[in-house]
Amino acid sequence: MHIHAYEKLWLAASILLILLLIGSVTYGAVGPGVAMVADSEQPVDAQALDEDERFSEPRVEQVGENEYAAYIVAYQFGFEPSPIVVPENSTVTFYVTSRDVIHGFEVVGTNANTMVVPGEVSDLTVEVEEPQEYGLICNEYCGAGHHVMEGKVHVVSQAEFEERNGGGDGA
Amino acid sequence: MSEAIEAEQSFVDKFPEEARIVRAALLSSFLALVLGAIFGIIQTLHRTDVARIIPSTDYYTVLTAHGVFLAISFTTFFLVGLFTWALTRSLDRPLIDIRITWTWYAIMAVGMTMTGVSILAGFSSAIDMSADVLFTFYAPLQAHPLFYAGLAVFIVGSWIAGADWFRTFLAWKREHPDERIPLQTFMVLTTMAMWYIASSAVAASVLIFLLPWSLGFIDQVNPTLTRTLFWFFGHPVVYFWLMPAYLLWYTVLPKIAGGRLFSDPLARVVFVLFLLLSTPVGIHHQYLDPGIAEGFKFISMTNTMFLLLPSLLTAFTVVASVEYGARQRGGTGLLGWLTDLPWRKPEFTGMMLAGLMFAAGGFSGMVNAGMNINYMIHNTIWIPGHFHLTVGTAVALTFMAATYWIWPQISNKPIYSRSIGLVQVVVWFIGMALMSNAMHAQGMMGVPRRTAEPEYAGFDYPVMFGGYEELNIQIAIGGTLLFVSTVLFIGNLVLTMGNPKVSGLAESLPPALSGPDDAPRVLDNLRLWVGIALTLVVLAYALPLAAIINRGGLLGPGVGTYPAWLTPALDALASAVTPVLDAVGDAAASLVEVVR
Numbered sequence A: 001m002h003i004h005a006y007e008k009l010w011l012a013a014s015i016l017l018i019l020l021l022i023g024s025v026t027y028g029a030v031g032p033g034v035a036m037v038a039d040s041e042q043p044v045d046a047q048a049l050d051e052d053e054r055f056s057e058p059r060v061e062q063v064g065e066n067e068y069a070a071y072i073v074a075y076q077f078g079f080e081p082s083p084i085v086v087p088e089n090s091t092v093t094f095y096v097t098s099r100d101v102i103h104g105f106e107v108v109g110t111n112a113n114t115m116v117v118p119g120e121v122s123d124l125t126v127e128v129e130e131p132q133e134y135g136l137i138c139n140e141y142c143g144a145g146h147h148v149m150e151g152k153v154h155v156v157s158q159a160e161f162e163e164r165n166g167g168g169d170g171a
Numbered sequence B: 001m002s003e004a005i006e007a008e009q010s011f012v013d014k015f016p017e018e019a020r021i022v023r024a025a026l027l028s029s030f031l032a033l034v035l036g037a038i039f040g041i042i043q044t045l046h047r048t049d050v051a052r053i054i055p056s057t058d059y060y061t062v063l064t065a066h067g068v069f070l071a072i073s074f075t076t077f078f079l080v081g082l083f084t085w086a087l088t089r090s091l092d093r094p095l096i097d098i099r100i101t102w103t104w105y106a107i108m109a110v111g112m113t114m115t116g117v118s119i120l121a122g123f124s125s126a127i128d129m130s131a132d133v134l135f136t137f138y139a140p141l142q143a144h145p146l147f148y149a150g151l152a153v154f155i156v157g158s159w160i161a162g163a164d165w166f167r168t169f170l171a172w173k174r175e176h177p178d179e180r181i182p183l184q185t186f187m188v189l190t191t192m193a194m195w196y197i198a199s200s201a202v203a204a205s206v207l208i209f210l211l212p213w214s215l216g217f218i219d220q221v222n223p224t225l226t227r228t229l230f231w232f233f234g235h236p237v238v239y240f241w242l243m244p245a246y247l248l249w250y251t252v253l254p255k256i257a258g259g260r261l262f263s264d265p266l267a268r269v270v271f272v273l274f275l276l277l278s279t280p281v282g283i284h285h286q287y288l289d290p291g292i293a294e295g296f297k298f299i300s301m302t303n304t305m306f307l308l309l310p311s312l313l314t315a316f317t318v319v320a321s322v323e324y325g326a327r328q329r330g331g332t333g334l335l336g337w338l339t340d341l342p343w344r345k346p347e348f349t350g351m352m353l354a355g356l357m358f359a360a361g362g363f364s365g366m367v368n369a370g371m372n373i374n375y376m377i378h379n380t381i382w383i384p385g386h387f388h389l390t391v392g393t394a395v396a397l398t399f400m401a402a403t404y405w406i407w408p409q410i411s412n413k414p415i416y417s418r419s420i421g422l423v424q425v426v427v428w429f430i431g432m433a434l435m436s437n438a439m440h441a442q443g444m445m446g447v448p449r450r451t452a453e454p455e456y457a458g459f460d461y462p463v464m465f466g467g468y469e470e471l472n473i474q475i476a477i478g479g480t481l482l483f484v485s486t487v488l489f490i491g492n493l494v495l496t497m498g499n500p501k502v503s504g505l506a507e508s509l510p511p512a513l514s515g516p517d518d519a520p521r522v523l524d525n526l527r528l529w530v531g532i533a534l535t536l537v538v539l540a541y542a543l544p545l546a547a548i549i550n551r552g553g554l555l556g557p558g559v560g561t562y563p564a565w566l567t568p569a570l571d572a573l574a575s576a577v578t579p580v581l582d583a584v585g586d587a588a589a590s591l592v593e594v595v596r
């Protein structure tokens, strides 16, 4: 097959570009450690969440030194708890599930963004810094009231967190 | 010279029966385009809060209609029309049996009508039917059974169309045992092979799970499984939309530019690459799904990046062929040849602008495909910003532009106004540049897609690239221009159909500069390529599908049905039937009395 010289050049450049792209994503995944939502959590029974130890009472609790877990339930059309209150300068892992249809979980203006599938738990770890209020929205169509499905993530001072959360033991 | 032209027969002169079906398919496609554009403008003005003429809860009915009519109906009907033309033309032989051809056309039309009715019924509360599930129909959101049944019927129709073309090709092959497959036929066949592989998954999902579930035969489905089967189909379908546009860029655009295709063998390589690579990548739409291992996502990402290769090759070949055309017309200089192109022809300018937007779309696509960058823009309005460049312009504008070239040949009627045509394609380009650009910018701010009211009560979007409101205005203006452009297109076509028939509209397509004889024979071995494609699909999907079924079960981990269709319907039935039964019982009792 006859291939023009320019064409060969272009072909080589294209393959190089592709390898670079793959390389950059690989680097992103293993280098700075951008963790992905994956299959690390076991499936749950979406219709029996009130019997589930983590999701019967959606909440934020301390799980280690400066580490917090937020158990969140998405439903038609809202999130629980509401608002989600987390302390400043900490590491927070969101565990999100749905008790009805597929939803989205997007903290507006950040890259905390995941799908929420009934029967599955999405986990997402973020580092939070100074106190701030973030909007939280469902970004997957979930029914006629989809556009009213919103929530808040409040990053508050340690003192305020303890006050609002009754000591941070998750009660 | 003019005598020679008079003597040359146009497509409709040679193949009147086939030309009729091509016209019917294109008109169905344009009907879907008009409906889609009407819904498009309604939703654009609604979500930007410029004019809200419908209640926000109806927004999703509008959006479902827009997605289904444009992404499925408009594209596929154009494809079957164009492929019928391309196959017949390049084999220079009629289809085997035109009754079969009309049969698949009718099946597809009936299927799309069923689905369309089920969607539009959602506007009326008097009819207990709706399908507000968007064109991705993710369970456990449920549509009326008619929605799924119509989709299945539509897909089966497209399968028969493919079979019709394969059989015609085989008949041709018996008549021409030693010839290479003509390029356009090669493109049709490889595309359809890909379509069979891809659509099998969504057909399975609909027939095994969604339709029985919507009929109440099974209680629940596994949402991750049906979603994965959807994307098994949902990515290659992107190429199914794109391949007819590629066919036009490779075989028609160079001719309009005054030249010919640069390389026939490379065109074949590109189509083979699409057949091989476009299916084993669907999981890249599920980077953010729980319940799917990171490794599978990674493999899909790598495959996706390689899928850039055929598109990059296409960019080269198309530009080279057009440049060759310009130089044939006397163009010179490094870029000076650009001025020697037929920019006044709507079919040329339209396709070139479509190609330009496709390059921009390719760029934003690379961002989507990077797994971690994807976190920023997943499900934001960046995504519609992206695919209005690809399917919404690279494909749609190419189809409209090609219509200016092809319609005269399938009808013997000259285009009513080619200047309006030129204005139309330019207006589309400007409108899309505005709308898509602002959508990308809003996406970066985190504004979600698929929502009636993206302004939320509790917070404001961060300000970047101009404020949220300003970008809304840009989207609204862009969408309005797109709507105007669609109206110009349809108006021009309708007036064209009123034109008297003339002769001398025939156009021929010159062979490539480097012809098929330069292409290794193995390229034409379709069996081999289909075999490899299937192997790659099994490699990419067997493990993820097994893992998903293993986790959630074939029918899902205790997931309900929303909205609950059948229960209210059955209750209503029961309450309607009970009095009747009571009445019958009473009557029977009194009858017994009387008899006694």
Ligand code: HEM
Pocket: B036, B037, B038, B040, B041, B043, B044, B047, B063, B064, B066, B067, B070, B071, B074, B075, B134, B135, B136, B384, B388, B391, B392, B393, B396, B448, B449, B450, B451, B452, B478, B479, B480, B482, B483, B486
């Ligand atoms: C009249 C021109 C058009 C206008 C004004 C328009 C406008 C829009 C807007 C604003 C959205 C986003 C809605 C949302 O996510 O809330 C959208 C979605 C969409 N558009 Fe268009 N569009 C047009 C033409 C097209 C064309 C030609 C195609 C394809 C051939 C197309 C395919 C789609 C699809 C598939 C969606 C996504 C639907 C979904 O999210 O379920 N559009 N359109």
Ligand SMILES: [Cu+2]
Pocket: A103, A104, A138, A139, A140, A141, A142, A143, A146, A147, A149
């Ligand atoms: Cu939602």
Ligand SMILES: [Cu+2]
Pocket: B234, B235, B238, B282, B284, B285
């Ligand atoms: Cu894709």
